[in-house]
Amino acid sequence: MNLETPLIIPVFIPHRGCPHQCIFCNQISITGMGAEVTGPEKINQQVKNFLGYKRKNRKNVQIAFYGGNFLGLSESTIGSLLDEAAGFVKRGAVNSIRFSTRPDTIDKARLDLITDFPVSTIELGVQSMNDRVLVDSNRGHSARDTEKAVRCLKERGYDIGLQMMVGLPGDDGSESLTTAYRIASLSPDFVRIYPTVVLAGSPLAVKYKNGDYRPLGLEKCVALVRDIYNIFKKNNIKVARMGLQDSEDLADSSVVLAGPYHPAFGHLVYSRIFFDMASAWLKEEKQAGHNVIIRVHPRNISRMRGMKNSNVRALKKAFEINRLHVLPDKNLPEDKLMIERAV
Ligand code: SF4
Secondary structure (H helix, E strand, O other): OOOOOOEEEEEEOOOOOOOOOOOOOOHHHHHOOOOOOOOHHHHHHHHHHHHOOOOOOOOOEEEEEEOOOHHHOOHHHHHHHHHHHHHHHHOOOOOEEEEEEOHHHOOHHHHHHHOOOOEEEEEEEEEOOOHHHHHHOOOOOOHHHHHHHHHHHHHOOOEEEEEEEEOOOOOOOHHHHHHHHHHHHOOOOEEEEEEOOEEOOOHHHHHHHOOOOOOOOHHHHHHHHHHHHHHHHHOOOEEEEEOOOOOOOOOOOOOEEEOOOOOOHHHHHHHHHHHHHHHHHHHHOOOOOEEEEEEEOHHHHHHHHOHHHHHHHHHHHHOOEEEEEEEEOOOOOOOOEEEEEEO
């Protein structure tokens, strides 16, 4: 497995290859694209545009088919899309191909179809490992399908990404935690965690308007995703994303009708994690009126401070700190902090 975070060249195939409509989904909103058909010409143009932005030292570049059910496309479409993408790999401009697909589209015949193409990574939309939640979300597959799919992908040596959602209908949070444990036991290479939001035009929007669905509040969702992140971290599984990809469409309240959407959702979760780490230390050392220095890796300064300094304010108040400084220390690992008293 190549551990460098790849430059992803996304090619969206919204809703294509989907056998039905999942309750929460409206890919047209998520991808900001109409239901236009993505063909070889479009891929060509998209890849060339992205390669123009490529940093010279970036080694790993992948073309990624997202937003639909890749292995649910017709054989000829799968072949023509992969052919076009593979051309870039052959010419050395791109390293490999990845796509996302449903667990129930993974079988021997479908995997045989792609075996001669340079596909390295396959992401599965797992969403939940609770069969009742999957039914309530109209997913049309079971937790066993996911387990079977992961086994098949492992046998063929693909890098595996598993996507899960929190706040689905019928999930009060405990199902999400169980899902995280069950996903962790499958040992994927990475995971993505998405909050459920109510998208206009989705079946969930109808349920929401009828009062039959209440989304998670932002605070509760951040706390839940923090707990899930900690489960994956303990199991050494990389969390590649928390929260939906920010876009102008999703910032529009006529697109996201309700739910815990935030353009920097992942940042909120990391801020919460750093807040917890600092609190745990300060709890032991509480002493009114003291001054404190917290050192973190430079990349984590804003995570430690929290949105608009919210962590700094909350820590000062909770632990009666007089002055609190957050300072960078590039020698610290990214998931650690150091706290010391200051005079
Ligand atoms: S969630 Fe995936 S499988 Fe379900 S409708 Fe949306 S794109 Fe299709």
